[in-house]
Each structure stands twice: as structure tokens, then as C-alpha cells.
Amino acid sequence: MHEASIVLSLLDTLTNRCREEGYSSIESVRIKIGMASGIMPEAIVFAFEAAKQDTIARDAELFIEMVPVGGSCSDCRNDFEVSEAYVVNCPLCGSHSFKIQKGYELDIVEMEVNE
Amino acid sequence: MKVKVVTRILEANDRIAEENMRRFREAGVYVVNLMGAPGAGKTTLLERTILGLKGSLRIGVIEGDIAGTDDAERINNTGVPVVQINTGGACHLDANMISEVLPDLPLSELDILVIENVGNLVCPAEFRVGEDVKVMLLSVTEGHDKPLKYPLMFRESSVMILNKIDLLKHLDVDMNKIKRDALSLNPSMKIFEVSGKTGEGIDRWTEWLKGQRSQ
Ligand SMILES: Nc1nc2c(ncn2[C@@H]2O[C@H](COP(=O)(O)OP(=O)(O)O)[C@@H](O)[C@H]2O)c(=O)[nH]1
Ligand SMILES: [Mg+2]
Ligand SMILES: [Zn+2]
Numbered sequence: 001m002h003e004a005s006i007v008l009s010l011l012d013t014l015t016n017r018c019r020e021e022g023y024s025s026i027e028s029v030r031i032k033i034g035m036a037s038g039i040m041p042e043a044i045v046f047a048f049e050a051a052k053q054d055t056i057a058r059d060a061e062l063f064i065e066m067v068p069v070g071g072s073c074s075d076c077r078n079d080f081e082v083s084e085a086y087v088v089n090c091p092l093c094g095s096h097s098f099k100i101q102k103g104y105e106l107d108i109v110e111m112e113v114n115e
Numbered sequence: 116m117k118v119k120v121v122t123r124i125l126e127a128n129d130r131i132a133e134e135n136m137r138r139f140r141e142a143g144v145y146v147v148n149l150m151g152a153p154g155a156g157k158t159t160l161l162e163r164t165i166l167g168l169k170g171s172l173r174i175g176v177i178e179g180d181i182a183g184t185d186d187a188e189r190i191n192n193t194g195v196p197v198v199q200i201n202t203g204g205a206c207h208l209d210a211n212m213i214s215e216v217l218p219d220l221p222l223s224e225l226d227i228l229v230i231e232n233v234g235n236l237v238c239p240a241e242f243r244v245g246e247d248v249k250v251m252l253l254s255v256t257e258g259h260d261k262p263l264k265y266p267l268m269f270r271e272s273s274v275m276i277l278n279k280i281d282l283l284k285h286l287d288v289d290m291n292k293i294k295r296d297a298l299s300l301n302p303s304m305k306i307f308e309v310s311g312k313t314g315e316g317i318d319r320w321t322e323w324l325k326g327q328r329s330q
Contacts, residue, residue, distance in 0.1 A: 002207055002238035010124045017120060031124060036266045038237045086266045088299045096299065104267065106241065108120045115116065 003043035023113035026057040034105035069103030131210035135245025142222035151252035153234030156278040159311035167321040172226040179208040207238035240268040250274040262296035281310040
């Protein structure tokens with residue numbers, strides 16, 4: 001799976017940022033993963049625990065916020081969220097005309113660092 | 116101390132992808148990232164596409180596989196420049212792998228570069244490589260549940276090629292459901308129906324490619 005590559009990229013971005021700003025270590029990391037991204041949070045945690053060992057994030061804790069798929073309907077004008085990874089029609093009025101606004105995230109939010 | 120780091124996790128990859136794209140633009144080559152499950156018919160479609168565009172467009176190919184050079188050899192037999200990337204386990208190509216093989220291709224002598232990604236319906240969709248267009252190939256034998264099971268690939272791809280339509284008569288598959296669900300994930304998706312075996316529908320796809328190239 002690609003979770004390992006994703007974690008390596010995450011650690012790369014964070015440690016580069018720390019080097020630029022002069023931070024000595026990372027205590028925690030917060031990321032967002034959309035439910036439709038096809039990424040398994042357990043696999044991310046597993047890969048993170050393995051990959052962080054030789055980095056300044058070796059003591060870092062990883063917090064993952066899972067983002068449900070959601071959008072807004074062009075007909076009934078409501079915003080909605082669903083529990084599936086996809087939307088076929090608006091769960092409120094059944095319309096097929098809607099815009100997906102979230103659920104595909106693969107984003108870094110913040111980290112806690114020591115100087 | 117808390118530090119906001121608002122960026123995509125794959126920022127490092129995205130940045131190399133942008134650099135690749137700059138090189139492609141400079142060489143004037145249109146780049147297709149061809150994705151799909153193992154056995155969907157990607158290499159067969161490529162062979163047909165090369166044949167269909169012979170004499171009108173100059174094609175080059177990058178073959179991505181976990182291991183082996185079978186696909187690159189098939190493309191080599193068609194006479195177009197091809198480079199093989201073995202990912203050694205990784206289930207997708209990333210921008211850096213592409214960047215490393217670019218010197219091995221005569222980019223400025225090409226009109227179209229097709230990158231056959233590693234066979235997988237999930238992972239490649241997440242990694243930009245610097246392409247102009249993401250094209251996914253779905254064989255009708257894979258069943259009509261695929262769009263809703265793998266939404267990311269369908270959302271990311273501007274084009275879907277439904278392959279193996281020669282087999283439809285033997286299958287209990289609802290092709291309209293595939294199209295309907297794919298369009299609900301990605302309303303602007305362009306869909307082609309082809310058979311890599313009989314060649315049916317390939318001309319519509321190659322005509323579309325020509326049109327893209329000349330834009
Ligand atoms: N019946 C049928 N078989 C096909 C078609 N396209 C490809 N195949 C067969 O499907 C298998 C896998 O094709 P290949 O191009 O290697 O798939 P790839 O792994 O996606 O590159 C081969 O045995 C092909 O001959 C098609 O349109 N119809
Ligand atoms: Mg192949
Ligand atoms: Zn509605």
C-alpha cells in the first residue's frame with residue numbers, strides 16, 4: 001500500500017520545516033484524512049511509528065482527524081454529510097445535482113515542536 | 116509550541132511533479148498518466164493507440180511495474196521509445212521516479228508521452244507525476260461496483276476508458292451503472308468504450324488524443 005510513501009512524505013515536509021525554522025524536535029503532528037481518499041488510518045499510524053524512529057519526530061504522537069464526505073446540493077441548497085465514501089444523490093432531496101466539498105483531504109494541519 | 120503547517124501531505128511530491136510538468140511544457144509534449152487495475156488492458160490499449168497514431172503523432176512511453184520488463188518489451192516491439200521503471204514494491208509511480216528517467220527519453224522529439232502506471236486502482240490516483248491528463252482504464256470484467264468502491268480514482272481521472280466491451284455479451288455487468296456512478300463522482304468525466312482485442316472504439320479515443328495535443 002501507499003501509506004508508507006505518504007508517511008515518508010509527511011516526515012520529509014515536517015523535518016524540513018523544522019530545519020528551516022530551527023526547531024529541535026517534534027512532539028505531535030495533526031493531519032486530516034478524507035474518508036474517500038482510500039487511505040487506511042491504521043496503516044498510516046503503523047507506518048508512522050516505524051518511519052519516525054530515525055528522525056527528530058521519534059517521540060512524536062500522531063493525531064488523525066477523519067473527514068467524512070460532504071457536499072452541498074444545487075437543488076435543495078442544503079449542506080450534507082454522508083457515512084459512505086461516496087455520494088450518488090443528495091441524501092436530503094435525492095437530487096443528482098450536487099458539489100462535493102470535502103472527504104478527499106490528505107492534509108497536514110499542525111505540529112507541536114520544541115525549540 | 117504549536118506551528119500551523121497548512122499543506123498537502125504530498126507537497127514534496129507535488130513540487131517535483133510541477134518541475135516535471137515544466138520540462139514537459141518546454142519540450143512541447145502532452146503527457147497522459149494511464150492508470151487502472153492489473154490486467155485491465157493498459158498495455159494492450161497502448162499498443163493499439165500507438166498503431167492508431169502511427170504517422171500522425173510521435174509517442175513515447177514510460178512503463179511502470181513493480182518488477183519485470185515484459186510490458187516495455189511489448190512497447191519496444193511497436194518501435195516507439197520506451198523506458199521501464201521498476202518500483203521494487205511500490206504500488207504507484209511518484210513524481211521523483213518519473214523525473215529520474217526523463218533524460219532517457221527524447222522528449223523534444225515526442226508529441227505525446229504515455230505513462231503506464233503500476234496496476235492498481237487505489238494508490239496511483241494520489242500521486243501527481245506532472246501529467247496533463249489522468250486517464251483511467253476500467254475493464255467491464257471488473258464489475259459495476261468499482262466506482263463506488265474506489266471513488267478517488269474516478270474523481271481524479273478526467274477520462275475513463277471502459278475496456279473489453281467485446282466480452283459484454285458473456286457478462287452479467289451493468290455498464291450503465293458504471294457510467295452513472297462514475298459521473299456522480301465526477302460529472303465532467305469523459306468516457307470512451309473500447310475493445311483492445313477487436314479494436315472497436317479505439318479510433319474515438321485516438322481522435323480525442325489528437326484533439327488534446329493540438330490545443
Ligand atoms: N477480451 C479482451 N481481452 C483483452 C482486452 N484488452 C486486453 N485484454 C487481455 O487482457 C489481458 C491483460 O492485458 P494487458 O494489456 O496486459 O493489461 P494491463 O495489465 O492493464 O497492462 C491480456 O491477456 C489481454 O490480451 C479486450 O478489450 N478484450
Ligand atoms: Mg501492463
Ligand atoms: Zn438536495
